Amino acid sequence: MTDIIAIKNIRKTFPGVIALDDVSFSVSRGEIHTLLGENGAGKSTLMNVLTGLYHPDSGQIQIAGENIHFTSPRDSLACGIGMVHQHFMLVPAHSVFENILLALDKVPNFYSRKKYKEKVQKLIDEFNLDLDLDTPVWRLSIGAQQWIELIKLLMRDCKLLILDEPTAVLTPQETARLFNVLRKLKEQGKSIIFISHKMREVMEISDRVTILKKGRSITTRVRGDFDESKLASLMIGRDKVPQWQKNLQMSDEIVLDIQNLSVRNDRGLSDLDDFNLQLKKGEILGIAGVAGNGQKALAEVLTGLKNTNQGRIYAKQKDITNSNARYSYVAGIAHIPEDRKTIGIAPDMSVDENLIMKSFKSGSFRNWIFQNKKAIKRNAEEKIEQFAIKSGPDGTPVRYLSGGNIQKVIIARELSEKPAVLVALYPTRGLDIGSAGYVHKVIADGADQGMSTILIAEDLDELLKLSDRIAVMFRGRLIGYVDPRNTTREEIGLMMSGETPGEKV
């Protein structure tokens, strides 16, 4: 096999962080090469180096044996390297046509609109997608946006295609379709770098797997020389995953009752549409659904960050519809937000201060109008000990902590007043396996003590493992409940694409 690209001893640092430290690997013609690693291991950084967005501090990129130096993405495109970024590189205000045109090669400055529209339409038809060329991209579902990104990549004549977590927003069925496309491309002699942290997918499609850990390439394994557990242990190394036990102690008492909830977003579209949900005491209710089908709006409405247009929410028979965030908290709902750095914490303030942010008004942390520094410090010490937070020296701004430790700070704060309901929106997104395990443990332990959790997650395996019941959402509606003990991924997948199931549960 001939290498079409070889990466040698790449090192890349950002202020205060070594993102990549001596990474080497190569991709051959006609292979699907998977990059596997925990979040923060440097996968995306490495790919950004390959596409010319980042300049490496040292190391070489070789194409067909020759050293290449990329100064911009344009150089990388010229070498036949294309990429689907994890964060979409789309212009939301532009139409589907304009977004694809932007990526098309060799479009003259004065182009014929008719000719190019036909060309783009043909591309869309090839993938059996039902897209109107003139719709602005922001109106489309996240899944459709992902396909546009894929089309942008596929229509360029790339020799090396990089896909950074392309399956995160696809249903299992769509993923299967994408994999068929990838296999076809492979047969045509194209090379693919595939990034995913879903082990099942990695096992299914990879010819070779390179494992990245803390910015280093640990090893490359050929198909047949790896299995799921081996990859997992290589990826995590010696880190311990906290153990937890799930008990079934769901009672029939309903702590949260959502009735006919409708929410429209800033753009006037419906985020939630006649949505109903019941949460029982001590239950972990998983919410499955492709990202962007109303999960975020649900969490925001429950925690009082967003107002409803219609419908009622009752917490323990108390109407909490359209109350503000603080009132919701007092009513017993805690919140782990999706974007922990911008919503979850005040990044430039210390751990101590962040930990009391929800209870700063209570008498125990103040003397008249002044802060009670001693009590705040004591509280922080307790929490740091209890939740095993690695907080660095005294007064360190929270932003310098790792993702896992930031999440622990948020959890410690949210659980400090013993909430009856926890709304967790993608609580393990971007966490290493150890920290994710810790979050699971906290949720499972909480259930033991009677806390109910609404767990919104994108990884079906995570939901199946943790939930007592799973509710499936599609386009802001509840499609139905399934029992995680007797359902299949395929069934949930179908429901995620809007098909109503037969009677279950």
Next chain:
Amino acid sequence: MFEILLDATVRAGTPILFATLGAIINERAGIINLGIEGLMLIGALAGFSGTYLSGSLFVGVIAAFCATFIAGSIHALITVQLRGNQIVSGLALTMFGVGVTALFGKSMVGLTIVGFKRVAIPGLSQLPFIGKAFFNQDLLIYFSFFLVFMIWFFLYRTRWGLGVRSVGENPAAADTCGFSVSKYRFLAVTVGSGFVGIGGAYLSLASTPMWIENMSAGRGWIAVALVIFAGWSSPRAMLGAYLFGGITAMQLRFQAMGTTISAHILQMLPYFFTILVLVISTHRLQKGASQQPEGLGLPYDREDRK
């Protein structure tokens, strides 16, 4: 009466129209330019000096374009290349424009030139009501009509225009598709500034063919506000500019008719309407009808990690 008023509307609106169009090009590429007022003054002085020294109006207009192109490149250098604060840089550019034109304009005060003459377009100028106002005007006004169409065509029908808009909306997307963000932004700022300069030149070559210190009198700021009113679209900029031209023309008319309303109050009207229009248009923005480029005001750094 109506025809005279409409004629005065177009003549008063044209400098603002040029300035608004220039600002739209800037902001479409994602760069806020608060230096419009200063650029207009630079354009006015350069246009006047160019014409006075060479005796040719054409040379004057070119001089205005070039001078503001260069002045605009200071803003471009700071905001695009050095990723500085766009607000601060723009305000500095306005102050620079006011100061530098006062200094170098000293020798031009009191001099006169022959300004732009009306050129009737045969046929069209005979149209009832609008013929005189729109087609019996000077060449710069005809050029402004052409420019409104050209900018629309450029933005929506050429690949360059797609690049400019993409760079203003989501620079990372344009970058990963192989468009050079800094090149597009730099040129949008400088060329846009050049058109603002022509607006300034209209004041000193057509409105009143002479140089008066600080003669733009806040029109640059009105243009900045009009960009928002126009929703970053060139045809709507024309509507907005003539609206303000109309109010100006009307208050002048009132003064000429000798009303008892204080002249100061009347002169205030166009500015008062600026505030009113801004309140209304931002209110509409909040309701989700925003056409504001998403990347407006944000410097683009490829290696910035979010």
